[in-house]
Amino acid sequence: MSQLVEQIRHVCALGALQSVLAIERAVPVLHAGPGCGQKLWGALGLDNGCQGSGYVGGHSVPSTNITEKEVIFGGDKKLRETIENALKVIDADLFVVLTGCTSDIVGDDVGEVVREFQDAGKPVVYAETGGFKGTNIYGHELVLEAIIDQYLKPSEEIEPGLVNIWSVVPFQDAFWTGNLKELEKLVSEIGLKPNVIFGPGRGLQALNKVPKAQFNLLVSPWVGVKNVQSLEEKFGTPYLHYPVLPIGPTETGKFLRTVGEYAGLDSKRIEEVINRHENEYFYYIERSADVLLETRLLPRRFITVADSFYTLGVSKFLINDMGLLPETQFITDDVSPEHQEKIEEEFKNFIDGISSEVVFTNDGGLAQETIRNIKFRGRPLILGSAWERVLAEDINGYQLSISMPLSDRLVLNRSYVGYEGALRLVEDIYSLVLQDFQ
Amino acid sequence: MGYIDEKVVPKREERLKACNAFGGKACQLIEGSRGGCLVNKNRSFSQTCNCQMGLALAMVLTIPEAVTIMHGPIGCGSSSHNMDSYFRPGQSIRGGKPKALLWVSTNLEEQDIIGGGESKLEEAIIKADQNHRPAAIIVVSSCAPGIIGDDIDELTSRLQKRISARIIPIHCEGFKTKISATAYDAVYHGIARSLELELKSEAPGGLVSNGLDQVKKEYIKSKTVNVLNVFSMGRTDELEIERLLKALGLEVNFYPNFAHPDKFRFLIEAALNISVCPTHDDYFVEILKERYGIPYVLNNMPIGIRNTEDWLLDIAKELNLESEAKTLIEKEKKELEVELELYRSILKGKRVLVSGGEIRVAVTAMLLQELGCEVVGIRAYHYDQFGDDIYLKAVSGNPDLEINVATTQVFELVNMLKKVKPDLFVGHSGSNVWAAKLGIPALPLFSQPQNYVGYRGVFEVAKRAARIIKNTAFQRTFSENVTLPFKEDWYGKSPFTYITEK
Structure with missing residues (x-):
């Protein structure tokens, strides 16, 4: 663009x-x-x-x-x-x-x-x-x-169950280490051997294993499609492209079932894993539900101004699990035109026929100008970057930085992926709202 | 000087014979500098450091009611969002209404590199003017348009005719100079060529002005001074400068950082231009002297007891305030001595290595000596003639002190630290973590919210240094658990192995 x-x-x-x-x-x-x-x-x-x-x-x-x-x-x-x-x-x-x-x-x-x-x-x-x-x-x-x-050399043998995981872009996504670790954990729980090259304790040992994988798992709206295709061409490794960063029970369950089915795993085991996680997840949601349901100033509408990973992943979670309603979503990672249509499709595909408008732009100025022209009835929730802090003050919204630049947060190993990640996101969003009362 | 008529200011390698690669004894450095044989040094291995565009941005992004246009691909100036957190509190602490930082990238892509980027720059300037109605539009030009030959001067002077904001083109292509301090000249050059530096309202037949008004005006001017502020000194340091100069009966105005573009019209209503860093301002104060006859002081930086004193006396001499200054200095020093006693006993004999900007490291080294520390090494980002006198003072009694001229170059730093093993490291931002990996506690060489300047600064630095030395648990456990990214045999070599003559 x-x-x-x-x-x-x-x-x-x-x-x-x-x-x-x-x-x-x-x-x-x-x-x-x-x-x-x-x-x-x-x-x-x-x-x-x-x-x-x-x-x-x-x-x-x-x-x-x-x-x-x-x-x-x-x-x-x-x-x-x-x-x-x-x-x-x-x-x-x-x-x-x-x-x-x-x-x-x-x-x-x-x-x-x-x-x-x-x-x-x-x-x-x-x-x-x-x-x-x-x-x-x-x-x-x-x-x-x-x-x-x-660098990579073809491998003579394929290691059954070995799966390379490709997903968020390191550093661009400040939560990359946590997110990759969570994906790794989930994939390993359903009985596969995950292989991730980015992050601590992996390095060339993990990289060298890439050609041996049974398949490549790409968890990304569009980034990395080119790479898994190249891996297929060069090493004959098939790939599964899952376009949504799974956050929360609905999407993570779907993700685990899709991966399990693709890998030919026993569905009983997968359902057990999902069930265990959902029980734990809802234990916490049940406890916090009083506040989540009754605090009258909780936001009902949200906007994301973020990478496609988060605009899509967070929208799915907030709509399908948390019952929020979408305003316009701004996708800022300069998605190449050939991938835009597919991503847009995903935004028409929420529960109960809900859909969200999407704008592809890497110009934050344009995004903010558009947001300023929206008439809000309540206080909106803006999940964006540190750039949205001033905007949120002006339009009286709640703002949480999740996408680059995150100059207002220190991030260590926090993850927004899966069941755990969804709980972190709920904690972060609602703590923000509660702090606003104090 | 005549440079002001040129579109582009010469790089400091040429104008000042500045050097960015040296390793050896202090006496060799100073001799080399005075003999003019320091130039043309190079490295056969180097690490990423900074470029003049970064330093230029640190100045211009502070200017309120301005839009900065980064003319280049989107990565140039990309880290400027960190300036937002410097700019907004900087505005409010100076009494302004904090606004979000405004900057635009022309986002040059492949087709622009082939076809030229001028049309996008034109669009950006017009859009910035229409959307934001700023007082100034600052165009910062990066490497790519510099190589493909975009003529930003022709474009901006053409556009100026129909744009209400003052357009300030600044040439700061990173590849053009190894001395990133050239940025200061580039920014001042842009300001001096594009902003009004004098008030042109009092035309004949305008406001009636009588003799008394004239006398008043002259008197106020004789008691007003400009202090040229720098990025590394925050408002707390400015307040200390103001406190000391006010004690001499002077009114102080700060330029150029955080100064509104229209404020520059009052720049010449001052009796003296005062630099707080010789390597920062020489180009500008000389222009102001040439054009408007305003004298300047440029010898020193008011950090440490002796240098603050010398700096104050320099100013007092120009304004015939010497006896007032001496009284002030005596009083300040006496008060300070009492307060320093505790810290002197903690810091006595501590071995220190200082690393960062050319002048700042030398005056900071002297400050630490005044507190009883032993300076065991100095690293300067670059070196030029402005260092000679100050370095002579800083190393007096120890002409063999090891000096490294290097813009960052962590591999040389770590090698030196491994050999010298200081008790305390005082480093530029971006370097302190490397000392910590060796278990060495570090005091940042500057930090805008904190005070380093003047007499108060001496006390504050002493207090902070003592606190840092008191508990080094973080550095100790850190160094036991992380490894440095250099091969073991690198430490067996001289830190200056990769410095070459050509």
């Missing part, structure tokens, strides 16, 4: 450096200007749920820090030197070279430089992620493509 953008909700393709950092002991090597890494880390990391440097992020990311000299004379030499020395200085298992605008405009032959290292048996891959080429979500897919093409 090539229009002006006010109030960003994603960054440029080079922001995929954070996806590399999400793989334990993998390190990005930037062939970019001196300030690119810092800004993108600030946007997706430090000021997005306080996800700071970690092991080798922030200011420790190797970078050629391109100057006028490389722009004029080319940066191949500088890149070669930087990779060579990064291999000497940095203690990591995989080096992912990422280019920025300067290098992509000038036309450095990065592939050629990286191949020299690959030929020498060094764990180096590359992706051309010049900022003008797209978003960090697009960049995230490029990084995975690079790893699939240049």
Whole structure:
């Protein structure tokens, strides 16, 4: 979407450096200007749920820090030197070279430089992620493509029950570690062996297992479709695409049944798992129901201004489980046009014939302008980013940041996925409302 | 100087022979700087640091009633949402009505890189003017439009004719300079070329002005000074500066951060321009001296006992207030001494390494020495002639002190820390976590809500340093449980192994 953008909700393709950092002991090597890494880390990391440097992020990311000299004379030499020395200085298992605008405009032959290292048996891959080429979500897919093409090797055997899980975009989603862990837990409870490459304690060991999987499970409205297709092409691994981030009993139950059926699992066991979780979930809901039902100022209508993961997942939960009504939902992760129709379909498919209007825009300015023109009868609930704080004050709404940028929250391992995640979301939303009375 | 007539200000490597890569003894650094042979250093391995666009944004985003347009792909300036939490409290603490930060990205994509980005910039400027009716529109230009050759000056001067807001083009393409402090010149250059710096209302035949009015005006002007504020000093520091200058009978106006675009018309109604950081303001104060004959002081930063004193005396000398200043200094120092006693006993002999902005690290090192600490290393983001005198003072008695000139470069920092093993690290934001991974407690070199400047700042820094040293449990357990991302044999090498001559 090539229009002006006010109030960003994603960054440029080079922001995929954070996806590399999400793989334990993998390190990005930037062939970019001196300030690119810092800004993108600030946007997706430090000021997005306080996800700071970690092991080798922030200011420790190797970078050629391109100057006028490389722009004029080319940066191949500088890149070669930087990779060579990064291999000497940095203690990591995989080096992912990422280019920025300067290098992509000038036309450095990065592939050629990286191949020299690959030929020498060094764990180096590359992706051309010049900022003008797209978003960090697009960049995230490029990084995975690079790893699939240049790093992963076909496996002779398939491990039955092994499932690779692909879902939210690390760092872009501040709750990614918690969310992936929850998906992993649910999938393992129904009797499969989940394999997730992002997050603590996984790293290359998990990555190397990817070609061995029985199938790939993509839990995402659209991000990653390209990658599971590539995995199918290269390794013959089939995939299941589940488009909704499952939050709450209705959607999580549906999710577990779909996965179980696809994997050919015994439905009795799946129903047992669902039943156990629902009992626990409703134990808490039963206790809080007095307040949830009787506090007169609770919001009835909600708006999401978020990534497609959350607009869809949260809408499903709030409508199908919590009984709220939707206003317009704004999808801000620059969904490519070929996926928009399918996502829109999902918003017509709630219980009791309820549907919600959807707007695809990555321009926060437009989203806020539209919201300001809506006439609300009560206080709306706005699930968006920190950008919505001022807006919410102006229109007297309740605001909770769930989507980038989350500069107003510290996020550690909180998850909004599954049964547990739904309880967290209920806690967060209704605590906000209760605090407002105090 | 003549640079003001150019569209783009020269980079500091050229204008000031500034250097961003050095490792060695203090005496070599200063000698090298004075002999002009520090330039052209480089690195054969480097880590991501910052670019001049980031520093430019830290200045311009504070300006109220302005819309900033980031001309580039969407990642440039993307972390600016963190400025919102700096901008809004900054506004309200200065008495303004806090509004949300306004900025727009031209979101350049592949077709714009091929076809040029000027039409999108034009659209953005017109839209910003129509939708927000700002006093100023600040156009910040990034690498991509710089390489493809968008002519933002031609465009903005053409548009200015039909736009009510003042348009300020700022050239701060990241790849253009290794010295990100060039940003300060780039912003001041834009301000000086685009904003009105004088009040043009008193035309002949206008308001009747009698002799008494004129005398009054001259008197007020003689007692008014401009202080050029910086991003790293918050309102608490400004209040300390104001307190000290008011004690000398002076009225203080702060520019450029948080100053309304229209306020700049009163800029020349002052007897003196005062810098709080020599490497921040030299370009601008020189323009103001050349154009309007306003003198300036630019030697020092009011951090630490001695430097605050020198800074105050510099100002007093220009305004014939020396005896007042001396009385004030004596009184302040006497009060401070009593309060410092407790902290001196805690901090005595503590070994400290300081890392961050060129001048700030040197004056902070001196402050820590005044508290009884031993400075065992200094790291500066860059180095130029403005450092020479201050560094000479800071390392007097220890010309062999190890100095590293590096913009961030965590691998050099960690290597130094491993060897030097200080008791306390005082670092720029983004670096303190790396010291903590080695178990070393860290005091941030700056933090806007807190006080570092003036006599009050000395007390506050002493108090905070003592508190940080008192319980290092976090750093200890942290260092026992995390690993650093560098290979073991890196620590066996000199931290300056990858600094090259060319």
